[in-house]
Amino acid sequence: MTDRAVINADLKFVQGILNSGGADLKKCYQCSTCTVACPLSEEGVPFPRKEMIYAQWGIRDKLINSVDSWLCHHCNDCSDQCPRGARPGDVMGAIRQMSIRAFSKPSLVAKAANSPLGALLLLLIPMLIIGGVICFLNADQGFDFLTRERIIYANMIPVIAIDLIFMSAAFFAVITMILGLRGFIGGLKKGNPIINGGETLGQAVTGTIRDILSHRKFKECGVNQSRGTAHLLMMYGFIGLFITTNLVLVIHYLHEFGFDIQDTPFPFFHPVKILGNVSALAAFIGIFLITARRLFNQGVGKSSSFDWIFIGVMFLTVLTGIMSQVFRVAEFVEIAFITYYFHLVFVFFLLAFAPHTKFGHLFYRTTAMIYARYCGRSLPLKQD
């Protein structure tokens, strides 16, 4: 037998990439301008030239296990310079998408979460659960939360019910994430052997977190500087909202257990309220910029349903969140409750299916970035 790498072109996988945002993939003629243009590609371990030919040949293993595709931050400097218009940046995005889809468990959920129709079906789950709970809890009181003096969302659905529902959703997300990441890490190890000179796991983790918080990699981009800013706003907005949610949770239960503190809804100048609103605003501006850029195609390639479902749900989550507060304060009773209901639905979708949608890049990319440092990716990899 031979020790040569056996290559078997996979037509279906190629078509998968073509349909996932890498529509111009086949135009590449391997001149390697992209690799030279890429501000993140390092000497000795270049990308994305080799990913382009692997993708043209549909070499699945090399692509979904590649750590390099996760080092790309899709700034599209390469696509800007590509003489053939093959848009390597978008192809790298498509490869990451294929990677998430490949490792997400159960794969049926992953498939559904990224197709328009499937996503609608999955949305039905939180709609039915939350709607069901609301009906169950309020049917005998005749839905009197609509007629009370003040609009208090907890009257429609108590915090404990929300917590139970979202805890289960989070539990599902964490389990599927662990399953997905297990496969992913296995793939990374297979595709990118550890070489001497890598960082320790601790160094790798802290280094990566530093990179993410500072958005250092984004800043190296040439043509797409504003993209980093949008993503930064978005990310910090979400972190703020995440902290807000948890603070609210803690305060609420402290109140329940008899501590003398202000329960929700907080007054306008409550510190947690301020944090929440500022974060929501940041997230909104971020997601607005991202959406606008994609819609008007500013330096971004063709967005696939994978992108749009994630961005759309994100956008709607932030929007309904803000509007819930606006309608509550404005005392548009029915509209306020309906908006809040949908806010819960979208948050559920975002949370439960995080590992299956593009939201999963939070885990996958972070893992890949840590692994890249850990395996000594900045030294030349052994070519097979």
Next chain:
Amino acid sequence: MKKKCGIYICSGCGIDAAVDTQALIKVAEKELKAEACHVHPFLCDDSGLELIKSDLRAGTVDHFVVAACSQRFHQQSFDMGPEHMVLRAPIREYVAWMMEPRDENGKVNEDTQMAAADYIRMYGARVKRMEIPQPFEQDTIKSVLVIGGGITGINAALEVSKAGYPVHLVEKQAELGGAAKEYRSFLPQKAPYRDLEDNQLEELISRLKSKSDISLYPSSTVDAIDGEPGNFTVRIKNGQSQKTVAIGSVILATGGKSYDKNKLTHLGAQFKNVVSSDEFEAMAKTGKLTRQDGSPAKTIAFIQCAGSRDKNHLSYCSSTCCMNSLKQAAYVRQIDPETKAYILYRDMRTPGLYENFYKKQQDDPGIFLTKGEIAQVSEDGERSILIDLDNSLLGDQIQLKADLLVLATGQVSSLVDEESHLNLGYRQGKDLPDLNHGYPDSHFICFPYETRRTGIFSAGPVRHPMDINEAKRDAAGAALKAVQTLELTSMGKSMHPRVGDLSKPDFYLARCTSCKRCTEECPFGMLDEDEKGTPRPNPARCRSCGTCMGACPERIISFADYSIQQISDMIKEVEIPDEFEEKPRILIFACENDSLPAFDMAALNRIRINPYIRIIPVRCLGGINLVFVSDALSVGFDGVMFMGCKFGDDYQCHFVKGSELCNERLSKVQETISRLNLESERIRQFTVTLNDYDKLPEIINDFVTEIDAFGPNPFKGM
């Protein structure tokens, strides 16, 4: 009849700034005894030309020397009609523009003036010797023979017919169409060059058959071609029967063939499931792509440059196989969208707008391309082929598996390893001479369709590898050349490269020794021989280069307007200063096609040149007779330079062998020169092409310095 010679000297274009033209009049009147002699400030304008023409009308002058610009300028202005010779003494370029001008006081430089006077003498002497060439006229048969009924042949026949000349088309096989019969589709033919075309052969053949002036000879071959352009006799053989037809010119369109796949055992040619592109084309035409056992082939690999660009097989690139494989990959995808096509190339070469077709094929998700070097091809059982690829874009050492492997073989001329298609009755052989790879010898870019047999043109893949589109264009080009031959020949005019030249060599056969040098050396096979070996000229085959004139040791071959006597007179007319004046004289023979234009170019750039040189243009260095050397040395020239084109395998000679023959002759004369106690280095040949113009001063000065070291020619003044 005594010639009445007029000498007309132009003082414009800066000539007067370097030369005392009035002084030249004295040379013309006193030494040359010219019947008329004038200086005019602007000889090529209306008043200047009127000056010449009034002398012509008055009958005082019938032969003219125009001492002005080089012979390559104002040819039509100074044309005084077919009955009058006009010679051009190039005092503008080679004297005024390249030699020392007058000094600040307006005094002419002595050397410059001597050069100008010498040119007047040289041309004044030569014009007296010249005769008006009489055209060789014959009854011209204005029809064309096309050999080969493929795409090229059919198109050539249609083009000739369209131009209004009858055609005889001979095809070896019973059916017309040649290689294209097997094609499933044709390459893209029109903008945007992205889509394949249907096989249009049937339509083409029916168009051919509808033409009443095209006679078809299927299942036939050409058994003999005798005669010369305008008057060939062709014997066409069909089985046992023979037919003789008279034609005027020939288009050889016998096509090409694929390189023999079976020689490519290093690419697995011996395995089952390995086919050549021809075999694959035929398979694709049936619409079923299968392995040898009949099961469908789902992965089909193409190896490019199979045997091409390989010193063990074909050393050249056929330029068509890349497009052909892309076309066949398109078949693969048309026939079954689930089937994959791998194309393994060294370089993808899709010239011109074919790039668009390449892009389209590349866009197909089922066509997989990678560069790489084939390390090994092996068999995996009965049903699969394994291809080991090194240095591929996909990795250094990879292996691919295919159900069917197609070897994209290159093209070979049909003149290689085949019976003669022409059977010429020429003394130099029955086939066209070839130079590289069996392709007919001609510069395929500069002089397309030309062969070394006048009136016989090659077109299509017989002359270099090409595809159908190129072959069609080629057919049209060759058809025009064939028609041109008929017309020019009927007027007794030469073909390429001295198109329109009426002069043909005259043979004073009474003094011929039958040494056969001319019959052997003629680059175009113009001369046949009788049984005693005496040359039998076929003037219409001649291209007037004068190689025979240079070859003849008896000096019995000459042209009316270009002869040994005329050149010798020019040599002898140069005034040689005696040895104490320290003014050496160097004679330069410059080929009119390449080296003379280099002098013109140098002059246009005002490049200063050694004032001791005198230039004599020759039609080709092949016309250099050794008597020129002895003449030059005996009158006292210190050195002789021969400037012509590059020779050898990548020659650039318009007349194929001229510079090579000159070189050979000079090598033989060196010994004689040494015997005369002269340094053989005084005689040397140089390769000077147009783009060497800026090196001319250096080449000449180096030579002069070297000659200076030997001291003056001892024969000076004798």
